[in-house]
Amino acid sequence: MQEVKLTVSYDDYENGIRMGKFIRELAATPEAGSLESLIIGDWGQAYENSPDEFMGTLIELAPSFPSLKKLFIGDMGFEECEVSWIIQTDLTPLLVAFPELKSFSVKGSSGLSLEPIQHAKLEELIIICGGLPQGVLASIARAKLPELRKLELYLGVEDYGFDGSLQDVLPLLEQGLFPKLVYLGLKDSEIQDEIAKAAAEAPILDQLEVLDLSEGTLSDEGAEALLASDKIKKLKHLNLSYHYMTDEMLIRWKRSGISVDVSEQQQSDEDDWRYPSLTE
Numbered sequence: 001m002q003e004v005k006l007t008v009s010y011d012d013y014e015n016g017i018r019m020g021k022f023i024r025e026l027a028a029t030p031e032a033g034s035l036e037s038l039i040i041g042d043w044g045q046a047y048e049n050s051p052d053e054f055m056g057t058l059i060e061l062a063p064s065f066p067s068l069k070k071l072f073i074g075d076m077g078f079e080e081c082e083v084s085w086i087i088q089t090d091l092t093p094l095l096v097a098f099p100e101l102k103s104f105s106v107k108g109s110s111g112l113s114l115e116p117i118q119h120a121k122l123e124e125l126i127i128i129c130g131g132l133p134q135g136v137l138a139s140i141a142r143a144k145l146p147e148l149r150k151l152e153l154y155l156g157v158e159d160y161g162f163d164g165s166l167q168d169v170l171p172l173l174e175q176g177l178f179p180k181l182v183y184l185g186l187k188d189s190e191i192q193d194e195i196a197k198a199a200a201e202a203p204i205l206d207q208l209e210v211l212d213l214s215e216g217t218l219s220d221e222g223a224e225a226l227l228a229s230d231k232i233k234k235l236k237h238l239n240l241s242y243h244y245m246t247d248e249m250l251i252r253w254k255r256s257g258i259s260v261d262v263s264e265q266q267q268s269d270e271d272d273w274r275y276p277s278l279t280e
Helices: 010-014 019-027 030-034 052-060 092-097 134-141 166-173 192-199 220-227 247-255
Strands: 003-006 037-040 070-073 103-107 124-128 150-156 183-189 210-212 237-239
Touching (some): 003 019, 052 092, 183 192
Parallel strands (some): 150 183
């Protein structure tokens, strides 16, 4: 698959170069017609500037990329911009502009909105952030994505944008919301035990192959509910990596016969504070 990543370096930005210039140059190449994956990295001081400054160009030139199947907005490391500082915007127009997309990924949630989400062919939606706003969760719960097979959400913490509760997550655990969904990731959460207990008997497990509750604050409390669930036993795989479970609980998982990832065991601090993997 042909893939291109565009990044505006610090020096480029200081010299007046903008992401729109790189998009126009790419659209003018012979390879544009066969490009299947486009990754937008740092667009230049993303802690101050949103994708609005290049989205118009990308939408205008969308016909130059007829084969595009994957689009990632905001793929940048912490040395470029901390994930919680990345300024996003309403990215819905991109889904309209690229009706052939199968995969859409976003990193950063400050200012992010997706409303309304409708796409006939999207199979994968991934949002990586330090805290997912309640409004975005609500938009996803109302989305019309008949072909969605993978939904991966980093829920994060209150300090970095998560302003919801378990009640905002529960609609995503209903069966039939996305009829073809086989992978559900509710990751990186500070309420991972609550989510685990709700997910353990959730209707959606009857259609899932993989449940991913990794990178959060899961402890033995949430693990007990998962272990007791007959629905969990029917999954092809359960991802609980990066967790706060005890050694005793890990032994029980090993004996369970369930395909489960319990790597990256963490230790809470002396005040029993537990932290998700990705916050700032």
